[in-house]
Amino acid sequence: MAAKIPPLLYADTERSADALYFGRVGVPDPFIAFGLRGKKYAVVSALEFGRVRKTSDFDVVLPLEKYLQRARELWPQRKPAAAEVIYLLAKDFRQTRFVVPEDFPAGVFDKLYELGLDVSVADGALFPEREIKTPREAAAIREGNRLSALGFAAAERILRASKIRGRALLHRGQTVTSEMLKFAIEVAILEAGGVSANTIVAGGDQACDPHERGAGPLRPHELIIVDIFPRVTATGYHGDMTRTFLRGRASDAQKKLVAAVRAAQLGAIKMIRTRVNGRAVHLQCVETFKSHGFETKHTAQGSVGFFHGTGHGLGLAVHEPPRMSPTIDYPLKKGSVVTVEPGLYYPGLGGCRIEDVVQVTAARPKLLSDYHYTWEL
Amino acid sequence: MAAKIPPLLYADTERSADALYFGRVGVPDPFIAFGLRGKKYAVVSALEFGRVRKTSDFDVVLPLEKYLQRARELWPQRKPAAAEVIYLLAKDFRQTRFVVPEDFPAGVFDKLYELGLDVSVADGALFPEREIKTPREAAAIREGNRLSALGFAAAERILRASKIRGRALLHRGQTVTSEMLKFAIEVAILEAGGVSANTIVAGGDQACDPHERGAGPLRPHELIIVDIFPRVTATGYHGDMTRTFLRGRASDAQKKLVAAVRAAQLGAIKMIRTRVNGRAVHLQCVETFKSHGFETKHTAQGSVGFFHGTGHGLGLAVHEPPRMSPTIDYPLKKGSVVTVEPGLYYPGLGGCRIEDVVQVTAARPKLLSDYHYTWEL
Numbered sequence: 001m002a003a004k005i006p007p008l009l010y011a012d013t014e015r016s017a018d019a020l021y022f023g024r025v026g027v028p029d030p031f032i033a034f035g036l037r038g039k040k041y042a043v044v045s046a047l048e049f050g051r052v053r054k055t056s057d058f059d060v061v062l063p064l065e066k067y068l069q070r071a072r073e074l075w076p077q078r079k080p081a082a083a084e085v086i087y088l089l090a091k092d093f094r095q096t097r098f099v100v101p102e103d104f105p106a107g108v109f110d111k112l113y114e115l116g117l118d119v120s121v122a123d124g125a126l127f128p129e130r131e132i133k134t135p136r137e138a139a140a141i142r143e144g145n146r147l148s149a150l151g152f153a154a155a156e157r158i159l160r161a162s163k164i165r166g167r168a169l170l171h172r173g174q175t176v177t178s179e180m181l182k183f184a185i186e187v188a189i190l191e192a193g194g195v196s197a198n199t200i201v202a203g204g205d206q207a208c209d210p211h212e213r214g215a216g217p218l219r220p221h222e223l224i225i226v227d228i229f230p231r232v233t234a235t236g237y238h239g240d241m242t243r244t245f246l247r248g249r250a251s252d253a254q255k256k257l258v259a260a261v262r263a264a265q266l267g268a269i270k271m272i273r274t275r276v277n278g279r280a281v282h283l284q285c286v287e288t289f290k291s292h293g294f295e296t297k298h299t300a301q302g303s304v305g306f307f308h309g310t311g312h313g314l315g316l317a318v319h320e321p322p323r324m325s326p327t328i329d330y331p332l333k334k335g336s337v338v339t340v341e342p343g344l345y346y347p348g349l350g351g352c353r354i355e356d357v358v359q360v361t362a363a364r365p366k367l368l369s370d371y372h373y374t375w376e377l
Numbered sequence: 378m379a380a381k382i383p384p385l386l387y388a389d390t391e392r393s394a395d396a397l398y399f400g401r402v403g404v405p406d407p408f409i410a411f412g413l414r415g416k417k418y419a420v421v422s423a424l425e426f427g428r429v430r431k432t433s434d435f436d437v438v439l440p441l442e443k444y445l446q447r448a449r450e451l452w453p454q455r456k457p458a459a460a461e462v463i464y465l466l467a468k469d470f471r472q473t474r475f476v477v478p479e480d481f482p483a484g485v486f487d488k489l490y491e492l493g494l495d496v497s498v499a500d501g502a503l504f505p506e507r508e509i510k511t512p513r514e515a516a517a518i519r520e521g522n523r524l525s526a527l528g529f530a531a532a533e534r535i536l537r538a539s540k541i542r543g544r545a546l547l548h549r550g551q552t553v554t555s556e557m558l559k560f561a562i563e564v565a566i567l568e569a570g571g572v573s574a575n576t577i578v579a580g581g582d583q584a585c586d587p588h589e590r591g592a593g594p595l596r597p598h599e600l601i602i603v604d605i606f607p608r609v610t611a612t613g614y615h616g617d618m619t620r621t622f623l624r625g626r627a628s629d630a631q632k633k634l635v636a637a638v639r640a641a642q643l644g645a646i647k648m649i650r651t652r653v654n655g656r657a658v659h660l661q662c663v664e665t666f667k668s669h670g671f672e673t674k675h676t677a678q679g680s681v682g683f684f685h686g687t688g689h690g691l692g693l694a695v696h697e698p699p700r701m702s703p704t705i706d707y708p709l710k711k712g713s714v715v716t717v718e719p720g721l722y723y724p725g726l727g728g729c730r731i732e733d734v735v736q737v738t739a740a741r742p743k744l745l746s747d748y749h750y751t752w753e754l
Contacts, residue, residue, distance in 0.1 A: 027588070191560060
């Protein structure tokens with residue numbers, strides 16, 4: 001490795017997990033941050049100054065207004081912004097080379113190039129160490145999954161208490177809908193210190209589009225996918241778990257579907273350990289599905305079967321490295337945290353996905369999620 | 378204007394309001410979208426294909442996997458991703474020039490340049506028309522503010538029902554905290570069809586850091602800033618309103634502070650109309666504060682007084698153009714929607730901010746937010 005090029009960020013911490021990882025403080029508007037000679041620097045407006053100084057991991061917090069003022073004096077004809085401030089900082093600190101993350105804004109990147117700075121895009125992650133979770137980070141993810149589990153409990157409670165009336169489910173006289181379950185889930189998670197946005201509660205054929213969030217009445221005897229990926233407010237770390245429920249009586253075909261998904265998941269978890277390739281884990285799920293008689297097909301109208309990756313890294317972002325998918329050749333590392341979430345989707349029959357979270361070790365992976373697998377309610 | 382260069386996006390709709398504006402469909406992972414000869418194109422994975430085809434504004438939805446496969450055949454030594462797919466699309470459509478938004482990922486931008494495409498960054502907004510809100514968009518923002526108002530009502534209910542016991546507020550025997558109020562606010566908003574993240578409920582000196590979200594017990598006789606900016610789930614549009622409350626008895630100094638903020642806000646609203654400069658609106662707030670005897674000071678420990686902008690555009694993003702601030706010389710446009718939120722912050726005395734939302738017209742602005750201004754509860 002060459003001498004380490006200092007990292008440079010310009011992002012808000014809602015959109016950039018790197019920025020949150022680097023400074024350990026939530027900042028809702030984009031701000032400049034960089035590392036230099038072992039110290040972490042942030043440049044923030046008066047609006048953020050006091051709070052960032054008090055509560056962050058930054059060693060030095062600089063006032064944005066001062067630099068904007070200098071930039072206005074230097075370029076009276078321009079409307080100076082982030083790039084001009086970064087240029088001034090580079091001059092002050094005699095550091096003209098920086099490395100930025102892939103999602104660094106192209107507008108700033110392009111201007112820095114024009115201003116003559118030598119800024120390159122990181123090849124892969126800006127902070128590769130983010131992939132390896134410390135015990136503290138694993139605990140924060142476990143807490144996220146505890147919130148997911150509270151969500152399942154809230155949904156399950158309503159489904160169990162609901163009455164089957166023809167094609168409808170009734171709970172306290174009201175039609176049970178995706179929205180009703182999502183509300184119960186999200187309130188349970190809010191109450192426990194997290195936020196769950198975009199929760200998926202999708203029944204029947206809706207569940208066959210894995211990113212369909214679900215809407216309208218839920219039917220008895222249909223598979224209902226519930227996917228909950230909350231963010232823990234105190235830490236910013238996420239949980240991510242999925243269970244598939246059915247209120248009423250499952251058909252033999254539904255039972256076979258669910259059994260195949262659970263078998264694929266157990267097979268994948270058993271296989272995961274340091275240095276095993278994520279693609280191999282995925283391909284084993286594909287084989288399990290084939291051996292259970294479930295084929296995957298891609299048509300002009302969409303796909304059926306198993307057509308998403310087996311898992312992804314989880315942490316400050318819901319989706320982060322590593323991925324376990326057919327196209328990514330990547331050996332798992334000790335300490336990585338990944339979801340394991342095979343699924344099968346057949347319009348007419350329905351969809352099933354079961355998702356847990358594990359931390360990779362040299363032996364059996366550590367399970368960081370905990371909720372039962374009873375699904376026929 | 379030269380012939381319009383086609384827009385190109387690579388973003389998810391959680392992070393990019395442009396992407397949501399363009400396609401009118403929520404997509405949680407980054408995807409390629411572009412406009413060409415009056416048609417809107419999206420390239421999405423099998424995971425999103427069916428849903429995006431069914432529910433979006435895209436005229437043509439293309440399967441990502443097909444292009445990735447072609448890219449792998451063309452560059453067997455690379456790990457093809459977004460840039461390679463965009464390159465293939467550019468060849469297929471014989472279109473090598475594109476314009477991207479400022480927040481387009483630098484990693485993709487840099488690779489496209491290497492691949493020989495002529496991609497430039499938009500000077501300002503990619504879709505300047507996003508700034509001008511249609512009646513339908515204004516109604517969606519009004520709905521967002523209706524959710525904010527439900528939040529205030531929930532907070533106010535608890536504060537009014539709470540008992541003053543020395544330095545504590547008690548509600549049904551429990552200490553009233555920022556967290557308790559935020560929970561009540563967020564549940565009320567969830568129930569009404571929105572999500573309110575990062576809600577601010579900050580009392581006393583906490584409120585003097587305008588982005589401090591607030592934590593711990595709320596005190597009687599202290600100013601409490603409540604800033605609620607929910608997203609309406611069905612449309613993606615936001616509300617953004619702030620009220621400042623006090624449970625108990627306000628001091629004369631607190632009354633003067635609140636009166637000055639409301640006076641500044643009313644003065645600003647009165648002044649807002651087509652072609653008035655946002656900076657002039659801001660400077661008038663500064664003058665109002667001076668005439669009420671409130672000075673702004675910047676020190677090494679932070680700032681006191683009025684040290685943020687008077688307002689910002691609101692829509693699919695909480696913060697979007699135009700800005701009304703001391704450094705931005707920008708005439709307001711008819712149809713723009715802006716917040717009007719002057720504030721004053723003095724540790725020891727406390728903070729006050731009052732925020733409403735208006736749509737710019739040629740005459741009096743249209744108020745898109747509605748909640749009363751009674752603050753001493």
